[in-house]
Amino acid sequence: MRHFFVEPFQYGFMQRALVVSLVIGAVGGIVGSYVVLRRISFFADTLTHTVFPGVAIAFVTGHSLWLGALVAGVASALLFSLATTNRRVDDDAAMAILLTTFFAVGVMVVSRVESYTNDLLVLLFGRVLTVDRADIVSTVAIGAVALCIVGALHKELVFRAFDPEGAEAAGYSPLLLDIALNLAVTLVVVAALQAVGTVLVIALLVTPAATSRLVTRGLGTMIAVGAAVGMAAAYLGLVISFSASVDHGVRLATGATIVVVLTVGFTLVAAATWLRRRPAVAA
Amino acid sequence: MIRSIGDIARSDLLLRALVEAVVVGALGGVIGVHIVLRRLPFTVMALTHATFPGVVLAGILGLNLIAGSAAFGVVVVVLLWVVSRRRELDTSTATGVILAGGFATGVLLFSAQSGFDRDLTSYLVGSVLTVSTADVVATAVIASAVVGALVLIGGPLTFSAFDRIGAEAAGVPVVYLDLAVLLLIELALVVSVPTVGIILSVSLLVAPAATARLWVDRIGASMWLAALLGATAGAVGIVISQAAGTAAGATIAVVAGGGFALSVIGSPRHGLLARRRVAARSFAG
Helix, strand or coil, X not given: CHHHHCHHHHCHHHHHHHHHHHHHHHHHHHHHHHHHHHCCHHHHHXXXXXXXXXXXXXHHHCCCHHHHHHHHHHXXXXXXXXXXXXXXXXXXXHHHHHHHHHHHHHHHHHHCCCCHHHXXXXXXXCCHHHCCHHHHHHHHHHXXXXXXXXXXXXXXXXXXXXXHHHHHHCCCCHHHHHHHHHXXXXXXXXXXXXXXXXHHHHHHHHHHHHXXXXXXXXXXXXXXXXXXXXXXXXXXXXXXXXXXXXXXXXXXXXXXXXXXXXXXXXXXXXXXXHHHHHHHHHC | CCCCHHHHHHCHHHHHHHHHHHHHHHHHXXXXXXXXXXXXXXXXXXXXXXXXXXXXXXXXXXXXXXXXXXXXXHHHHHHHHHHHCCCCCCHHHHHHHHHHHHHHHHHHHHHHHHCCCHXXXXXXXXXXXXXXXXXXXXXXXXXXXXXXXXXXXHHHHHHHXXXXXXXXXXXXXXXXXXXXXXXXHHHHHHHHHHHHCHHHHHHHHHHHHHHHHCCCCCHHHHHHHHHHHHHHHHHHHHHHHHHHCCCHHHHHHHHHHHHHHHHHHHCCCCCHHXXXXXXXXXXXX
16 A cells, blocks of 8 residues: 555655646646636636647747746637627637637647657646656746635636626626636646646546536535545546556556546546435435 | 649649548538537537547557547447436536546557557647548548438428427427437548547537638528538648648648638628628717
8 A cells, every 4th residue: 555655756756746736636626616617618628728839839939838828828818708709609619719720820830840749749748757846836836826816706706607697787897707717727727737738637627626516515615625636636646657657567648647537536426426316316 | 842732733642632631621611510500619629539549449459540439439429418418517517527538548548558659649630641542532421421411400400409499399309419410520520530630620620610600691501601611721721731841730720710710800791890890880870
């Protein structure tokens, strides 16, 4: 047991990976709760893809990846608002097109570089095992800003989620609240870049909160349990992928392992909820 | 280096790529009309990602990759269909979980098998330049079958998209139509994924149809226009990618997205500029 759960962390790179994964798991679970409440999973998924060209351009030109991601994320959120002012354009069609177009621009940029394949995969899937101290500081700082945003606007965001008309009538601007939440989501995506890459961040934003929602009633508990689920999956994913490669010689991508742990957890919880509810329906 | 359309016509490889891109683009436009109408873009996104484990498994077992992705795709289709009818979680959240979980499973299997390499990249962003004549023929056959099926069930499909309750009352098997649409989308993805990749095939299945909606109002007309737009995006994308030396699938997606962006702003009746003009006129009058 000790060998499996504790010993991997005698290595410095595993300690750093653990810190980054736990931070992202917690922040993803918390911000993700608002994503699930507002039912904007697709928007979150869109942002995870639209930050990619920013990262790719920053990577090619040697600028900060964080900055590139942030600029692209904010730009795509603004373009989305602009496109959907046209009433012939549905939200989900606009998102799908923004997502694919931005992502394609990123692929085009990276495809001009020589070592194309390898770079693309690092940006897409992350490399949690190679994070350094500076990465940890950036992840924690960006995650903290995201938490401050949702923390400061908690009441307003919840009001907007459950009663959009009421919130607007009470004088809260839906546009500003949406922008605030979008910004928080963008920050989580940026923070998680190094650990799980752009493609799998969506799992950290949706799955912990969705799992938590199945078993909790109050909002506070939902957020707390969501954070706990995110952290537990981050930890388990890390030790499983370590043990698989060190003890069994099977290489498992760390980010993907974390996500699969999350999905298995969600499936088990969903199945249990469903089985427990069935007798009630029959009666 | 290939610089002109004449050069493309003289190269078998590029000619095949061009035909493949045009057929896939046209197919994406036609089925895209129903995707946009039924608000299924996120479902399509989930379908492309969650089908990934099927491709990896087929690779490990030495089976045909397209067959593997199709078989696994049916599983995902049924899963999405079942989930969309349950009430514990809203559909978009459940779709997000399926998307991420399915894709991660594929990445996991892939990393366990051989480490990351070129095959994964070509699956992600497509490799239209490597299609064989047999691939092109298979694409054309599947595309005709999908379009034929859409024409057959087009009436009830459109009815149920606009007025679900009315269609149900009129005896249209709405729930099974949902399933049929998902299966047709899956078939379209089976041929488009090798061309432009999993992420960018979503572009061909959504952008031409959403663009067409900005220019024409009738469903039938928008299907023709979307097919034309999709085929054009495919052809123009291939030509530009050859001239500029960029990834073909990505270039096609950028062309399709660019066409949409221009139409959102400049379409004569539904564009943002036109609307501003109308607003200004009614304000003045």
